[in-house]
Amino acid sequence: MIPPSPLVAAPHLQNWLKLSEEKKLIFFTGRVELGQGNTTALLMMIADELDVLPSSIILETARTDLTPNEGITAGSMSITIGGQALRWVASALRVQILDIASKQLKVNSKDFSICEGYIFDRGKKTEFSLNDFFDGLDLTRKIVDDAKPKSFKERRKSFRDINRIDLESRLFGAPFIHDLKFDGMVYGAPVHPPNTHSHLVSLDLEMLKGRPGVIKVVKNGSFVGIIASTSYHAKNAANWARNNGKWESNIKEPFNLFENLKNLNTKPETVIESRDVNKNSGTWFEITASRPFIYHGSIGPATAIAKAEKDKITIFTHSQGVFQLRQAIAKVLNTAEEKICVIHKPGSGCYGHNGADDVAFDAVLMAKSVTGRFLKVVWSRFDEFHSSPMGASMVTKSRALLSSNNRLVAFDVDVSSTPHTNRPNANFPNLRAAGYLANPISPSRTPDVPVERGGGADRNAIPSYEVGGVRVRKRIIYDTPYRTSALRSLGAYCNVVANEALLDSIAKQIEVEPIAFRLDHTTDPRAREILERLDYETKKDRAVSNEEGIGWGIGFARYKGSGGYCAVMVKVHVGENVSVTDAISVSDVGEAVSSDGVKNQVEGGIIQSISWTLKECVPVDGFSATAESWTDYPILKFSEIPNLRTILIDRPEEKPLGAGEISQGPTGAAIVNAVADAIGCHVTNLPITRDAIIGTINAED
Amino acid sequence: MSKAKDSISLTINGSKYKIKADQDTPLLFVLRDNIGLCATRYGCGEATCGACTVIIDGQAVMSCDISLGAVAGKSVQTAEGMQTKPSHPLLEAFIKHQAGQCGYCLTGILMASKALLEKEPFATRKRIAEVLDSNLCRCGAHSRILDAVEEAGKFMSKEQ
Numbered sequence: 001m002i003p004p005s006p007l008v009a010a011p012h013l014q015n016w017l018k019l020s021e022e023k024k025l026i027f028f029t030g031r032v033e034l035g036q037g038n039t040t041a042l043l044m045m046i047a048d049e050l051d052v053l054p055s056s057i058i059l060e061t062a063r064t065d066l067t068p069n070e071g072i073t074a075g076s077m078s079i080t081i082g083g084q085a086l087r088w089v090a091s092a093l094r095v096q097i098l099d100i101a102s103k104q105l106k107v108n109s110k111d112f113s114i115c116e117g118y119i120f121d122r123g124k125k126t127e128f129s130l131n132d133f134f135d136g137l138d139l140t141r142k143i144v145d146d147a148k149p150k151s152f153k154e155r156r157k158s159f160r161d162i163n164r165i166d167l168e169s170r171l172f173g174a175p176f177i178h179d180l181k182f183d184g185m186v187y188g189a190p191v192h193p194p195n196t197h198s199h200l201v202s203l204d205l206e207m208l209k210g211r212p213g214v215i216k217v218v219k220n221g222s223f224v225g226i227i228a229s230t231s232y233h234a235k236n237a238a239n240w241a242r243n244n245g246k247w248e249s250n251i252k253e254p255f256n257l258f259e260n261l262k263n264l265n266t267k268p269e270t271v272i273e274s275r276d277v278n279k280n281s282g283t284w285f286e287i288t289a290s291r292p293f294i295y296h297g298s299i300g301p302a303t304a305i306a307k308a309e310k311d312k313i314t315i316f317t318h319s320q321g322v323f324q325l326r327q328a329i330a331k332v333l334n335t336a337e338e339k340i341c342v343i344h345k346p347g348s349g350c351y352g353h354n355g356a357d358d359v360a361f362d363a364v365l366m367a368k369s370v371t372g373r374f375l376k377v378v379w380s381r382f383d384e385f386h387s388s389p390m391g392a393s394m395v396t397k398s399r400a401l402l403s404s405n406n407r408l409v410a411f412d413v414d415v416s417s418t419p420h421t422n423r424p425n426a427n428f429p430n431l432r433a434a435g436y437l438a439n440p441i442s443p444s445r446t447p448d449v450p451v452e453r454g455g456g457a458d459r460n461a462i463p464s465y466e467v468g469g470v471r472v473r474k475r476i477i478y479d480t481p482y483r484t485s486a487l488r489s490l491g492a493y494c495n496v497v498a499n500e501a502l503l504d505s506i507a508k509q510i511e512v513e514p515i516a517f518r519l520d521h522t523t524d525p526r527a528r529e530i531l532e533r534l535d536y537e538t539k540k541d542r543a544v545s546n547e548e549g550i551g552w553g554i555g556f557a558r559y560k561g562s563g564g565y566c567a568v569m570v571k572v573h574v575g576e577n578v579s580v581t582d583a584i585s586v587s588d589v590g591e592a593v594s595s596d597g598v599k600n601q602v603e604g605g606i607i608q609s610i611s612w613t614l615k616e617c618v619p620v621d622g623f624s625a626t627a628e629s630w631t632d633y634p635i636l637k638f639s640e641i642p643n644l645r646t647i648l649i650d651r652p653e654e655k656p657l658g659a660g661e662i663s664q665g666p667t668g669a670a671i672v673n674a675v676a677d678a679i680g681c682h683v684t685n686l687p688i689t690r691d692a693i694i695g696t697i698n699a700e701d
Numbered sequence: 702m703s704k705a706k707d708s709i710s711l712t713i714n715g716s717k718y719k720i721k722a723d724q725d726t727p728l729l730f731v732l733r734d735n736i737g738l739c740a741t742r743y744g745c746g747e748a749t750c751g752a753c754t755v756i757i758d759g760q761a762v763m764s765c766d767i768s769l770g771a772v773a774g775k776s777v778q779t780a781e782g783m784q785t786k787p788s789h790p791l792l793e794a795f796i797k798h799q800a801g802q803c804g805y806c807l808t809g810i811l812m813a814s815k816a817l818l819e820k821e822p823f824a825t826r827k828r829i830a831e832v833l834d835s836n837l838c839r840c841g842a843h844s845r846i847l848d849a850v851e852e853a854g855k856f857m858s859k860e861q
Contacts, residue, residue: 035803035840163799170804171795171811172780174739181737232730235746299744299752299839300805349803349840381745596799600842604802607841630749630837638833641843 003144004085006030010068013096014139016089023131026058027089030070031082032320033061033166035349036601036660038078040165041593045083048159049090049150052117052130062322063343072321072423074352074486075454076563076658079593083656084149092146093137100136101128152591152652160594166346177318177345178303182374185305186215187231188366189238189377190359191224192387193247195624196435196443197481200224203245211237218369222247222436225366227375235380242382254622255481258290261395261416268414268473271451271458277410277471282403285506289398289498289672289684293418293618293625294391294487295633300348301379302355302388306363308371313340317360318347321423325357328424329364332434332441351608353485355379355388357424358432365433385627387432390618391487392418394457396498400467406510408521409468413499415491416475417457421446422485432483445478449490454560460492460665463499464558464565465521481623489559489661493609494686496557496665497672501682504553504673514554514673524558526565526588529649531556534567534586537647541571541582549574551678555669557662564589564662568606570642572674578688580610580671584645585663590654598659599646605663606644611636613668617687709773713738714782724770729753731769732779740780740808744837751836754809755779761816763809763835778815780808790856791815794849802840810836814850822858826851 010016010030017027027046033039039059047054060067070082094114101119102109105128113120119128169175193200200222208217208226213233218225224241228234305316313335319325322342330337347356359379367375379387394417401410424430428444435443449456461472507517515535522528534554542552551574556567564587571582583606592598615634619626627633668686675693676682683696708721713736722735729746732738732755741764744752748766755764756778783789791814794800801807810833817824817832824832829850838846 035805037802163796164801167796167799167801167804170801171792171807172740172783176739176742176805178743179733179739230730230734231743232726232734297839298803298805299750299837300742300803301744346803348805351839378743381747381749600799600802600845603844604841607843608839611841629747630745635837635839636843638830638836638838638843638847639827641830641847644844 001149004081004088006068006070006081006085007088007143011142011144012140013089013092013143015068016086017093017139019134020058023134024056024058026060027086028060028067029082029086030062030068031078032073032344033346034073034320035346037164037594037597040162041079041597042083042086043165044159044162044593046086046090048156049087050094051114051156054159054162056117061344063341064322064326065341069323072324074320076559076660078658079656080658083593087149088143088147091149092141092143095146095148096137096141097130097133100133104133155652175346176300177305177316177347178300178378180305180316180345185374185376186370187228187234188363188375189226189228189234189380190362190383190433191226191238191241191245192383192432193222193436194386195249195481196432196483197251198247198249199436201246201248203241208237208241211240213237216369218366220365221438221440223365223433225362227366227370231376231378238380249623251481251623256622257393257480257620258395260477260480261393266475268475271455271472271474272462273471274469277401277412277469282401282409284399284401285502286397286399287498287502287505287682287684288395289494289501289686290395291393291494291686293393293482293484293620294612294616295385295618296351296354296388296391296487297633297635298348298350298354301381301384302359303347303376303378304360304363305374305376306360306367307374308364308367311339313364315340315342315360315364316345317342317356318345318350319356319360320350320353324423324425325360327426328357328429328431329361331426332361332429332431352391352487353389353423355384358387361431361433381630382628385633386625389422389483389485390625392420392457392484394418394491394494396461396494398498398502400502400506402506406512408465411463411467412471413461413495414473415457415461415495416477417491418477418480418482418484419446419448420456420484420486420490421449422483448474448476455491457491459490459495459560460557461495462561464527464556464561465518466523467521482620482625488608489664492557492559492661492665493612493668496555497668497684497686500555500669501672501684504676505682518556527558530565530567530586530588533647533649534569534584537586537645538569538584549678551674551676553670553673553675553677555666555673557665559662564657564659566602566662566666568663568666568670570667570670570674572671572678574675574678577690578614578675579640580614580642583610583642583667586647586649587659587662588649588651589657589659589662591652591656592648592650593656595648595650599648601659602663603644603646605661606667607636607641609664609667610642610671612687613671614687709769711772711774712776714778720769722769724768726769727765728755728767728769728772728777729764732764738779738781742805742808751813752806752809754812754836756812756816759816759819761813778812780811783811791818791850791853794853798845798849800845800849801842806836806838810838810846814853818850818854818857822854824854829854
């Protein structure tokens with residue numbers, strides 16, 4: 001077995017665990033809880049491997065002074081990589097404890113086993129527990145020297161069913177970074193320019209200082225920070241500043257987004273060209289899908305707490321990557337990384353690179369002027385909608401070549417997109433305020449996510465079927481006035497919509513049932529099982545004669561081509577607007593460590609994707625995003641939620657594949673195809689609003 | 702401005718409080734910052750997301766949208782008050798259905814649901830959804846939340 005990659009940089013037991021003063025095992029993970037429940041699943045994996053009750057161990061999440069650096073918690077890799085590493089850690093610990101126990105008790109270690117924290121001798125419970133042998137532990141040992149992770153047959157099913165360990169505190173407690181308090185803490189509020197290409201022209205700082213509760217005003221270049229005695233006063237003063245300051249854009253002409261995205265004159269990068277897509281003869285079919293900018297829209301705004309001392313900066317953050325944030329801040333402040341400690345605390349739900357890193361830097365900029373005191377910054381809803389990175393806008397053109405015997409023999413996908421990655425790191429700080437300090441570090445061009453990590457704009461551009469020769473080309477449009485970065489599933493959402501709508505429209509034109517057409521191009525047995533199961537589960541309902549305005553549609557993909565499989569069938573009603581009334585899904589993420597956790601992720605992905613597909617579009621004016629509140633950016637509401645049926649095929653013998661991003665693409669595609677079933681045309685310029693439907697119908701007439 | 706700083710009396714989760722703060726301060730900030738009851742969450746401060754919903758004299762109210770002065774003498778319930786023994790049926794149902802992901806919206810939803818079910822324990826799923834339209838959830842836990850509230854309602858209507 002190949003050791004999980006995090007064990008290379010953090011090879012020893014002491015990198016991953018310590019004993020508390022009460023002799024409780026504390027494990028470290030470089031991952032962070034984003035609201036998805038990964039800490040519960042990670043805890044279950046440790047408990048299972050070590051065979052102790054989950055409640056008997058503690059898991060500490062990422063902080064730069066304690067845990068291993070596991071990079072960014074993103075891309076559905078928490079369980080796949082981070083969890084596997086912890087299994088090896090727990091295994092090495094178990095092997096060592098059994099070895100110590102057998103030496104002390106003079107029994108052959110082969111006779112010993114561990115069950116629910118107790119030592120068993122030839123299957124019989126002894127009086128000794130794990131804790132009795134902690135004194136002899138050598139935590140400097142290399143994990144790979146001892147670890148023998150269990151096979152799936154040895155794993156305990158009983159630990160699979162524990163509830164989220166953190167749900168109760170979220171129901172009536174104060175677990176969020178927003179709730180953290182320290183003695184003498186002050187409150188900061190940033191006043192960012194309306195976009196990254198504007199500079200501050202005028203703002204009466206004296207008047208601002210005189211606003212109620214304001215202690216201090218910090219100005220550095222075009223960044224203004226207000227420090228006040230309460231969060232309410234800080235927020236009010238920032239509102240006042242926004243209404244009374246003047247900023248000027250360095251860009252004079254409004255930017256036409258889709259004109260630029262559809263301009264195919266710029267040379268594309270060829271991602272894959274497995275065979276010459278032009279050689280086959282047959283009939284070409286084509287479809288173009290587009291998506292606008294999409295907000296992260298976490299319910300709780302971006303928040304951070306910072307304290308600056310003479311030689312040390314402490315930061316509490318809900319960033320996805322504490323080590324990368326530290327590198328970026330160290331670079332901008334021109335200081336040593338070791339002088340900065342970054343500690344993760346839970347924030348509101350995180351769906352990608354949101355404002356967490358930016359607000360942490362805001363807090364540092366302000367905290368430096370009140371040394372020795374903690375300073376908390378909670379962004380306003382206006383800040384969220386104006387200052388945080390947005391999900392990228394993109395256009396995907398998919399073409400497919402059909403042979404005379406109705407087989408797909410070539411597939412050609414062209415993706416144009418604004419950047420899907422702009423995360424902070426040592427080379428590219430990418431912290432919003434850094435771009436307009438007195439000594440600015442301007443935003444740089446971050447290369448798109450490489451194909452080996454699933455690709456960025458081109459993620460899932462290769463369809464999840466056998467389609468003959470495939471070519472994928474992409475263009476990243478960097479020079480826009482807008483700031484975009486990673487949002488759940490990156491390019492996969494739009495690419496799956498385009499590819500699945502194309503498959504669907506071809507199937508309709510040649511009068512083949514859509515699932516049968518997909519199965520004709522699928523040999524992977526796991527993919528086949530999913531499609532067949534979804535067919536079986538929905539057949540009866542679909543057979544009921546279609547009323548006016550009712551449609552059914554399917555979407556399927558294997559995330560990143562190597563991750564979890566998900567197929568979604570939806571029923572829509574097209575009236576004044578489109579509503580999704582039913583969504584049935586079948587997923588396979590390999591070993592489902594927490595089956596309820598996986599289902600919750602799949603369901604959340606489906607609902608978020610329905611919201612994206614039917615409603616969401618960031619309003620822009622050619623210079624900046626213009627939404628100021630939720631009324632300018634409606635998302636799916638409770639009364640718009642469909643009946644959900646979530647089917648999970650558990651494969652304990654397979655490796656776990658991650659679940660947080662598998663359902664967005666298939667759901668969007670299923671909706672587009674269901675709307676086409678209802679009205680006869682594929683509306684692929686998302687979101688599918690009434691205007692988009694009318695536009696598509698008019699274009700086809 | 703002296704009047705504005707007069708102390709205001711109110712009841713929160715059954716306990717009496719005297720608060721010295723500007724009367725115009727929204728209740729949300731008083732709860733979180735002055736009293737330290739942080740289960741009431743700040744989401745938008747503009748009465749558009751519902752994360753800060755509390756119950757005032759039986760009515761679900763967004764606490765960012767009502768001033769301290771306006772709640773003088775009134776009785777406020779927050780999510781902290783749900784930690785009763787035995788557990789409130791709503792809490793039990795939320796845990797049973799694992800109804801939530803990040804949970805930031807949940808306390809507001811709990812309060813809105815409690816106010817509804819205390820008046821209308823027989824509320825249908827459709828009615829519950831309509832009422833909860835004032836509360837936004839971004840993680841997509843809606844279906845589980847509706848399952849939980851519906852089940853709690855069934856339990857509470859039996860108790861009546």
